[in-house]
Amino acid sequence: MDFKGSDTIPGPRTEDHLPQTAQAAVKIVIVGGFGVGKTTMVGSVSEIRPLTTEETMTQAGVGVDDNYGSESKTATTVAMDFGRISITEQLVLYLFGTPGQERFWFLWNGLFEGALGAVVLIDTRRLEVSFDVIGRLEERGVPFVIAVNSFPDAPRYPVADLRAALDLAEEIPIIDCDARRRASSRDVLMTLLRFLHSLARAKAPT
Amino acid sequence: MTPPQRRRRYPSQETAEPHPTRPKEGPEGDTKAPERLYVVAGPDGERADIDLVTLIVARADPPPSATPEQTAMLRLCTAPLSVAELSAYLSLPFSVVTVLLTEMLTTELVQARAPIVRQALPDRSLLEAVMHGLQRL
Numbered sequence: 001m002d003f004k005g006s007d008t009i010p011g012p013r014t015e016d017h018l019p020q021t022a023q024a025a026v027k028i029v030i031v032g033g034f035g036v037g038k039t040t041m042v043g044s045v046s047e048i049r050p051l052t053t054e055e056t057m058t059q060a061g062v063g064v065d066d067n068y069g070s071e072s073k074t075a076t077t078v079a080m081d082f083g084r085i086s087i088t089e090q091l092v093l094y095l096f097g098t099p100g101q102e103r104f105w106f107l108w109n110g111l112f113e114g115a116l117g118a119v120v121l122i123d124t125r126r127l128e129v130s131f132d133v134i135g136r137l138e139e140r141g142v143p144f145v146i147a148v149n150s151f152p153d154a155p156r157y158p159v160a161d162l163r164a165a166l167d168l169a170e171e172i173p174i175i176d177c178d179a180r181r182r183a184s185s186r187d188v189l190m191t192l193l194r195f196l197h198s199l200a201r202a203k204a205p206t
Numbered sequence: 207m208t209p210p211q212r213r214r215r216y217p218s219q220e221t222a223e224p225h226p227t228r229p230k231e232g233p234e235g236d237t238k239a240p241e242r243l244y245v246v247a248g249p250d251g252e253r254a255d256i257d258l259v260t261l262i263v264a265r266a267d268p269p270p271s272a273t274p275e276q277t278a279m280l281r282l283c284t285a286p287l288s289v290a291e292l293s294a295y296l297s298l299p300f301s302v303v304t305v306l307l308t309e310m311l312t313t314e315l316v317q318a319r320a321p322i323v324r325q326a327l328p329d330r331s332l333l334e335a336v337m338h339g340l341q342r343l
């Protein structure tokens with residue numbers, strides 16, 4: 001690995017420093033198929049220019065399309081774009097999204113552990129690319145909402161048809177959005193937070 | 207026009223375990239836990255419980271014995287910075303940063319401010335705080 005040396009490392013701009021009072025951070029994960037607008041959504045609400053972190057993994061080639069049936073191991077780099085929103089002087093919210101293959105992404109150690117919840121971003125032109133990701137969230141018990149990124153030429157289905165096609169429970173919110181717009185992306189996050197709040201209230205009604 | 211149809215899945219016992227991101231080796235061999243590459247940090251060693259959003263703050267100036275990676279890390283986190291941001295600025299994989307940080311936590315070069323949420327459902331006051339913050343956006 002090429003390490004550049006400390007003198008050349010770019011750091012956060014002065015205005016991107018968190019206050020010394022920052023005590024804790026929470027995270028939300030934005031998931032969805034390739035090219036559906038996850039990075040766009042992260043960028044539209046983030047207070048910093050989105051950054052990229054990555055993880056390198058090796059995995060047996062079995063089950064990987066390119067090497068199906070081979071014994072060799074493949075090294076995969078899973079890159080993840082993320083952004084940040086300061087909530088209070090003490091609390092920070094991080095948003096993670098990745099253009100990578102979801103099957104690897106779910107192997108990322110700790111990404112979904114402790115996350116508040118997830119936003120599943122979908123494109124109605126390619127609805128089926130979100131099926132796997134939704135199933136994996138269900139299996140892991142990660143609460144999520146569906147955000148339909150409104151591309152101009154995408155078919156518009158009534159919410160009831162989308163809910164039926166995605167086989168989603170009645171309480172899971174489905175919301176239209178334009179991931180390029182800050183206000184719209186913010187509304188998606190608010191929808192997730194209200195949903196999480198309702199789940200928390202149902203668990204502990206007092 | 208009819209959209210394609212998905213079938214719902216449910217939490218399985220296997221994935222309801224405390225470490226759902228490290229699936230057990232299945233009989234089909236397709237759920238093998240990934241092996242991470244420790245290029246900078248060495249092949250083994252205990253790692254602290256560090257999350258992508260754990261905030262790291264420098265506690266000291268780089269000592270003369272500091273490695274270039276440690277020096278860079280300490281310069282970056284004079285103000286609190288998440289592990290994800292450290293990984294991004296240093297262009298090092300998350301797992302490598304985690305191992306580096308474990309050593310620096312042991313030698314008290316840095317302090318970790320842990321992420322709050324570890325329980326299944328976060329508490330309502332936390333969710334309300336996040337909502338209020340988002341409304342100001």
